[in-house]
Amino acid sequence: MCLEDIIRAQTHGYPERLQPKMNLRKAECLVTLGKLQEASQTVSDLESDFAAKQTLAASSFQILQKNLHRLKKKVQEKESLPETFPPTLAKAFEDMDLKEENEQISSVSPSVSLCTDPLKGRCLIATKDILPGELLVKEDAFVSVLNPGEMPHHSLENKWDTKIAIGDLYCHRCLKHTLATVPCDGCSYAKYCSQECMQQAWEFYHSVECPLGALLLTLGVFCHVALRLTLLTRFEDVGKVTSKLRDEISNNISFPKSKNLVKMLNYDQEENDEVVKTPIPGCDISGKYENNYNAVFNLLPHTENHSPEHKFLCALSVSALCKELEAASSRALATGPNSSKLKATVTPELCADLNIWGVAMLRHMLQLQCNAQAITTLQHTGSKESIIANSRQVRLATGIFPVVSLLNHSCSPNTSMSFTSTVATIRAAQRIRKGQEILHCYGPHQNRMGVAERQQKLRSQYFFDCSCPACHTEELRTAAGPRWEAFCCNSCRTIMQGDDVLSCGNRSCTESVSRDHLVSRLQDLQQQVGMAQKLLRSxxxxxxxxxxxxxxxxxxxxxxxxxxxxxxxxxxxxxxxxxxxxxxxxxxxxxxxxxxxxxxxxxxxxxxxxxxxxxxxxxxxxxxxxxxxxxxx
Ligand SMILES: [Zn+2]
Ligand SMILES: [Zn+2]
Ligand SMILES: [Zn+2]
Ligand SMILES: [Zn+2]
CATH class of the missing domain: 1.25.40.10 (Tetratricopeptide repeat domain)
Known part of the structure; x- marks a missing residue:
């Protein structure tokens, strides 16, 4: 990438004075990339260039000379020592992965254990002191679906950027950033980073999803996730889960009515009262919690908390999907088993399973409101020629991470989460003491929203009242007085009071100032920030x-x-x-x-x-x- 930038800059009239510096950078890139032949060519070009022109200022000439010398040495070193990592790099590599796996929970560091709390349900607790930056969870999504349609660039500076949607820039299976995508033969919508990703996607789910493209876009990403989840499961634990469900269905005479469907979905909770072998929901017989369908299936659907309208809409979406699947399956049969690409997955067997699938999908739809995880990425905005990379976070996809879902929420979490393709990584953002709970933020973070807005969001989407320390102290402060619109006294930092003329709240202090003055100073500051951003962009x-x-x-x-x-x-x-x-x-x-x-x-x-x-x-x-x-x- 760096090299491309350099070549672009050179062809776009980079100032001649700075050419040597740029060539030096180019040589550096080449050395890092291991293109030693080209690197030494660039270095010797530079040397002859220096000899020809003596136009450079003495000090900068010295710097360039010194760097040139260093680079030459680097090239020689690399030539004699091929493909070995320096010890510091090797150490950093280890930190990319969990050094040791937790015996109780897959994808989790051994410094953490899974517990249940009567109030909070399942939670992760530190079993020893954890240092900031320590890797705690590294989990690949059980399922993920690329978000349709969001535009990554909003700048109008470049006409071409605005026409590219996320779906054109990232692989629909592995979410890798790709410029040359391989499109699906059947639909122009699905695009992949490689032939391999396309084949894998086709085999596991896209052969069914491909003819449903428009319907899935209409029904929304949650419906799409629910479908893909059940399609992926066909190849894994389908037997176990469907037989569980089948028993329930045969006990229920009036099965097709959705009222009973929803009630039926609670079965696992009743079952858990009798089965003592698995005390923590989602674990297997030996008590291990893994990134598998059993764990996904046991995520809470919160059936009793959803509004009747929401439940009805979910049931409607699922039945529309089932109807369409049935139609696709019979079309495939009518045209003969050999003439259709659909034969791989849509078979009469699928039709028989469709009722069970419908129930499973409905459960997943209800789970998603509380358990869907947005997969985000930092998107670099601003033009390539700009010195400073500007970036913003974009929502790339929606996924389900059964292990990440074990973490409870805090508005001031002690962890930080990031994503690489479909893998979520959670690190300690501060020192976490033994016995403390590992918490992450579901979205409403104290730095982005006031306490009232956070509480409202968490209640309506996740059905709980947040009592994290941030909410607690902020509520006390809000009760005491306003926070966001207040000004501090310049000499004693007490909150200023009054309307047009503000005077210090501290009685022993005599400071007073007009509101207009403060507001104009605030505007100055905001202008400064804007100027800085403009200068950076230019x-x-x-x-x-x-x-x-x-x-x-x-x-x-x-x-x-x-x-x-x-x-x-x-x-x-x-x-x-x-x-x-x-x-x-x-x-x-x-x-x-x-x-x-x-x-x-x-x-x-x-x-x-x-x-x-x-x-x-x-x-x-x-x-x-x-x-x-x-x-x-
Ligand atoms: Zn891919
Ligand atoms: Zn397709
Ligand atoms: Zn909170
Ligand atoms: Zn004061």
Whole structure:
């Protein structure tokens, strides 16, 4: 990617003064990629270039010379030592995966155990002290469906970007970012990263989904997840689950009425009272909890909490889907078993199972409201030529992660979650003491919403009243007085009171100020942040000092809003580090890189793009000869 950028920049008239620096960077990329032949070619080109032109300022010439020398050595080292990882890299690799698996729960670190609490139900508890950044859960989705239609780019700067939807950029099976997709022969909608992904998808679910494309888009992503879940299960535990269901159905004479269907779905809870062998729902006989259909099936459907309208809509969607499946199956039979691609999965056997499938799908539809997990990714926005990568989080897909679903909610969670294709990774975001519960945020985070809005969201979607510490203290504070619209006294930090003229709430303090004055200062600050963002987007090298100054201000705003160790703060520090790096402000850049790295390591792990970039920047800066801070040239 870096190389492409360089070639693009060179063909678009990059200033000649900076050409040597760029070529050096190119050589560096080539060395990192292991293209040693090309790298040494670039290096020798550079050398002859230096000899021909003496136009460079002495100081920058020295820097380039020194780096050139270093690169040459690197090429030689690499040539003599092929394909071995330096020890620091190897150590970071280990951290990508769980060093040891938990014996009780798959995909989980041994520092955690599964417990049940009479009030909260299932929960994960730390069995020893956990350090920030420690990997706690790494789980592949049991099922995932790409979200249809959301536009990844909203900028109108580039006409082409706005026409690309998520479905065109990511593999519909493994969610890998792909530019050259392989489309399905049957529908133009499903696209894959490779022939292999396409075949796998076809074999496991797409042969059934393909002719239902339009219906699935209409019914929504939850319905699609429920269908794919049952299709995937056909190849796994279908026997076990359907026989359980069949017993229930044969005991129920008036089966086809949906009223009874919904009631019937509670059967496993009644059963659990009698069966003492599996004390924790979702575990197998030996008490192990795994990423399998049994665990998915035991996620709570909250049947009693859903509104009748919601339950009716779910039942309607499922029956529409079953009707369509039945029709597709009989069409396949009519055209003969050999002439249709559908024969692989839609057979008379499927029709017989359809009733059982319908029940299972309805249960999954009801589970999804509380158990669906949004799979997100950081999407890089802003143009390629800009120095600073701008990024925002987009909802890529909807999935079910039975192990992640064991975690309860907190509005100020002690973990941080990220995704790589369909794999969810949860790390400790702070020190977690032995005996404390592992918590993550279901969406309403204290940094993004006030307490009233969070409580309302959690109650309507997840059916519980949040009593996390953040909600507790914030409710007390809200009861005491307003928070978001208040100003602090400049000298004693007490909340100011009054309408047009604000005076300090502290009686021994005499500060007073007009509201207009404060509001205009606030607007100034917001303008500064906007300016910084604009300068960053335009990405002119000469403006780096201005950009840095604006960013410092925006950093203070982000810190106040999201907290000093939030992931938002990490992204902001990353931007500042890039600006300082590009301006060759060495001590400031190193300092900022360290701060950004500390925060992002905890949230994103050692192999995230940003951490990698930060480490590259640092090693580059540390290799520079000691020169006074300031821009090059
Ligand atoms: Zn793929
Ligand atoms: Zn298709
Ligand atoms: Zn809360
Ligand atoms: Zn005061």
């Amino acid at each position: 990405g002119k090298l000469g403006d780096w000092q201005k950009s840095a100054a604006h960013l410092q201000k925006s950093l203070r705003v982000v810190e106040a809003r999201h907290g000093p160790s939030s992931v938002e703060m990490g992204h902001e520090l990353f931007k500042l580090a890039q600006v300082l790096f590009n301006g060759f402000a060495v001590p400031e850049a190193l300092n900022t890189i360290q701060k950004a790295e500390k925060i992002l390591l905890v949230h994103c792990g050692p192999w995230s793009d940003e951490i990698q970039e930060l480490q590259k920047m640092r090693s580059f800066l540390l290799d520079l000869p000691p020169i006074p801070a300031g821009p090059l040239g």
